[in-house]
Amino acid sequence: MSAETDTSWDEDVRVAVYRAFAEHGRPPTAPELADAAHGSLAVAKQALHRLAERRHLVLDECEHVVLAHPFAAIPLGFSVMGERTLWWGGCAWDAFAIPHLVKGEPEVLVSTRCRGCGEPQALMVNDRTPPKGGLVAHFLVPVARMWDDVVHTCANQSLFCGESCVDEWLAETGQDKGYVMDLATLWRLAAGWYDGRLDHGYTRRDPAAAAAYFEQAGLSGPFWH
Template sequence: METMALTVLMVPGCPKADVLRERLAEAMAGQDDDVRVEWREVRDEAEAVRLGMHGSPTLLVNGADPFVREGEAPSLSCRVDPGGSAVPSVDRLRAVLAVVRGGRGRLAPEEGGQRAVQRAVLRAFATHGRPPTEEELAAAAAPYGVPARRVLAELSAADYVSLDDHGRIRAAYPFSPVPTAHRVRIAGGPEVWAMCAVDALGVAPMLGRDVEIRSADPVTGQAVTVAFRGGTAVWEPRSAVVLARTGRCAGPAVDACCPDLNFFAGPGSARRWADRHPEADVVVLGRDLAEALGRAVFGPLLGGPA
């Protein structure tokens, strides 16, 4: 498994850098040795813009800032969260690392045609709202001289997709072939279902298209919608949040993780759900962070050559 790269951008002598160091160490405690952390000083505005530094300290996860807020510009100034802190809490850090750690594996390796077949699967859902045909899979695998079904089995073994006992696709993250709680209407395309709330939020950045997500609070039943227009998301209600796991999932995400990652109409109902499910190690994510996780996890999946 490839290493997760964390980069901390900070001005020289940043008083909050040590706080972030301590919280990162706590958030990563007990995890596998698959995280590399680089601490980098930034000394001028041009470098801050180039590196994507949104105040000091800025944490980049695999080159992306999961805590950036809409309209936040690159800056050398001291970073301040909406809650008044310059450093994310340990729970927020754990949530980001857990979701991105799982999502980091969503981009299959190029070897053996795995990425080509994965992208054929995703494009079939995005274009037609269904799994790929045998012909579409064979065409994707043909340049690599390998049977498409063998490649699909390899993808399933690594949880890039998930197959049932009959070899049928039951999860093609972010897409589901069967109805879920998260329906996604793709502009100029089909209506599809997403595996979970974070997956739903990843469809727009993955495709570079407008989408509308329709879901519901599993506690109150209240409707929750998120409409992406030109890269900007409008949430209804504005109080809506996402509940995400803070630890690794044991087994395929379709079984072990996805059922717990849902939209809620507000933090109160999200916490009520968490209280009723003490076995689920979860944290409440606001809109900005939930969107950033969707981008970080799914944004790269269809980029570049197949």
């Protein structure tokens, strides 16, 4: 079996990963991965590494899928509960994206804590209108550096009670302010970002298309370049 032939199965493996998360709230099992690569777990693992290199997913040192945005295999501060499935949301962005991507769950309960004061927060998020409330999202890492350490990036896209909690948390941690947005802007950012990711033939946006998407969501400036 040539490497070239193996590469042709990458898309089947990618879809298997995303659909396992979408349908079951977890990464695919070894047999499910093998099935996606026509019975070969070794070929599936090779595909996972190529997919990680192309930023379709994130692996840990044991070749386990940690992130397949908007889904996470590890807790990063958000739980997302639908009628039938419970997910870890990788971040505020991803938690808000799940009801837009998983059409069988058009409304979910997003639960987290304010990163600043620790106050529990729960929001009903759907694919029709932004949730109400005065919470804000703070993104620490600018777009150009988000993939330098994507787990760190996701862990620092958080919800806060308000901008005063953001400022207090930044002062306590000694970090520079990133970008603060309201819930409506976060919802617009999440709404269409992952369109098509559960289907064959998905392609990631190039930088120009990403910039246009951010601008349409109401996000501009150096942080989003």
